Amino acid sequence: MTTDDTYPTLDLALRVGELLLSSGAGAADVSVQMQNVCIACGLRGVSASVTFTELQLTHQESPDEPGMIQVRDVRQREIDYEDLTLVDWLVRDLVAGAIDRDEARNRLAQIVSSGHERSRKVVTLAWGIMGLGVGLLLGAKPIVAAAAFVGAIGIDLIQRYLARRRLPTFYQQVAGGLFATLLAVLVIATHLSEHPSRIVSAGIILLLAGVSYMGAVQDALTGFPLTAAARCMEATLATAGVIAGVSGGLTVATALGIKLVNLTPGASAYPPWPEMALGGAISAGAFAFASYAPYRALLPAALLGMMSATSFIALYRAGLGVSWPSAVAATCVGLVSYTIAARVKVPTLLLVVTGVVPLLPGLSVYRGLAHLSADDPSGLVELINASVIFLALAGGVIFGEYIAQPLRREGRRLEQRLSGPRLVGPLTVRSVRRRKRTKV
Structure with missing residues (x-):
């Protein structure tokens, strides 16, 4: 050449x-x-x-x-x-x-x-629906879920506006965290709810860079430590921006004389499995839609989110802790995604990420950094737990794909042996390519 x-x-x-x-x-x-x-x-x-x-x-x-x-x-x-x-x-x-x-x-x-056929307003609405799904995952009541819906839409609009002004991501995160906290202050001040922790947690979950942390662990596992460190640093800085925004919102509430009783930002509790399943399906499907995934991939993404949330909560209720249920659920997602992706003609990465979105421990990272900023040593424990979960998710997904590849290959061989001669067209695409190479 x-x-x-x-x-x-x-x-x-x-x-x-x-x-x-x-x-x-x-x-x-x-x-x-x-x-x-x-x-x-x-x-x-x-x-x-x-x-x-x-x-x-x-x-x-x-x-x-x-x-x-x-x-x-x-x-x-x-x-x-x-x-x-x-x-x-x-x-x-x-x-x-x-x-x-x-x-x-x-x-x-x-x-x-080229741009997208999907309207930006519809995408913003999808982020709001994802906030609603995350609220269900946190066991939120209708008022809190509605606040999460409004908060997610407001955060997306604010970040889009600041991005057009070329403001760095850190300041966009600060503005988002401030808006989520002030929304919680408004709900508490109007006596619509007495659960400020869940309102703030559901509001900031969309700002937490869980996907970036999982990508960092994946790069580390596959032999790219430098890229992994850079992604981890970017995600940590983004989370620090959220902490600054929430702190600013609490300062405003104190100045206005509004007391948020028993406020623990980042606090969450697992609801019964029907709510977990519904929240997992809504959050995964809405995330896929908001990320411009093809329409044919939306239903598989929602079903994978439901599967991961359901399998996780079933193993968690069985007393297996958090890390092992996360690993098993992620392995199932990786195993199923590899097969479904070929059917719907999308990259496996699309289904894998959307499938584990309901399990990302963004709130654990937030709690850990927030406690450390307040000189609380328990924050280190939170960060270690979050790191273990990220490792379980990334390792489980990769392991599931390793299992799926030979299974799919053996399935093709079995299909070739049992299907018999084709009356129209070749048996497989590979056979055509092999004949072409032979002629050349």
């Missing part, structure tokens, strides 16, 4: 990696997919380096020639599962030989430049 062909190939691979990483994909997946793009375009011997904010590809044609290096910065943005799905299928088509490099570049440019 000539130099004129090498640079466009590396550029395409970097652009694919940038979109995958900014959409929430793990560093290991990004590295492999960039190499797959290069190999599909006829460029072998490429070395990929992935960090939290930078991607690098290196290719050396021969030991006697200098290596070619291309670097691309990654700009973090909101999770976009529609773009993630489109890029996933672009890479699949490129690897299968259905499109060439130039067509792949054109399709990628269309993905990046």
Whole structure:
């Protein structure tokens, strides 16, 4: 391959990696997919380096020639599962030989430049519905759940406004935490509820970076400690912003003479399993919708959220603690997601993340950092417990996928043996590719 062909190939691979990483994909997946793009375009011997904010590809044609290096910065943005799905299928088509490099570049440019058919107002409403589902997961009463619904919508509008003003994420989190706390103050002042802890907890749950923490643990497990540390640092800073916002709201309440009795921000309790199942389905499905997941993936996402919440609460009620039920539920999500993703034609990551959303211990992280900021050593215990849960979730999901891969492969072989000859079309796509390679 000539130099004129090498640079466009590396550029395409970097652009694919940038979109995958900014959409929430793990560093290991990004590295492999960039190499797959290069190999599909006829460029072998490429070395990929992935960090939290930078991607690098290196290719050396021969030991006697200098290596070619291309670097691309990654700009973090909101999770976009529609773009993630489109890029996933672009890479699949490129690897299968259905499109060439130039067509792949054109399709990628269309993905990046095109907007969404889903209205932003509808997405904001979906965040509110997710807040309602989270309220059910916390055992909230109707008034508290309604406050969580309103709070989630208000937080999304505030953060969108501040993002357009290019304010850093930390200050957006401060504003969100302040709004959630002032909403709780308003509800208490009007005597609509006497549970300020649940109101604040349900309000701030959407601000807590549980998905980022789980992604950090996944990167650590798959051999990318630098990226894991960067993601963990970003998530911790975002949580610190929430703490500052809640503290500011409590200060305003004190100045107004409103006493929030028995307020423990971050406090939660597990409700009966029907509420857990309903809350898990609503929160997972709404999160998938708000993250621009394809419509065909919404029902599977909701069912996975229901499954994870139900299995968790069943094992928790059996006296197994929190970490082991989380690990078992995450393993089930990983096992089922791998099979369903192929059926609905979406990346497995989409279903995995939405399936474990009801189990993310964002409130534990909040409590831990809040206690440490108040010189309470019990905060360290909370953080350790949260870390164990994140490890259980990430490890369980990855283990479930490891189990699912050989099961699916053996299932294909059994199907081939039992299905008999096809009257129309090939038996499998692989057989067609194998014959094509043989002819070449």
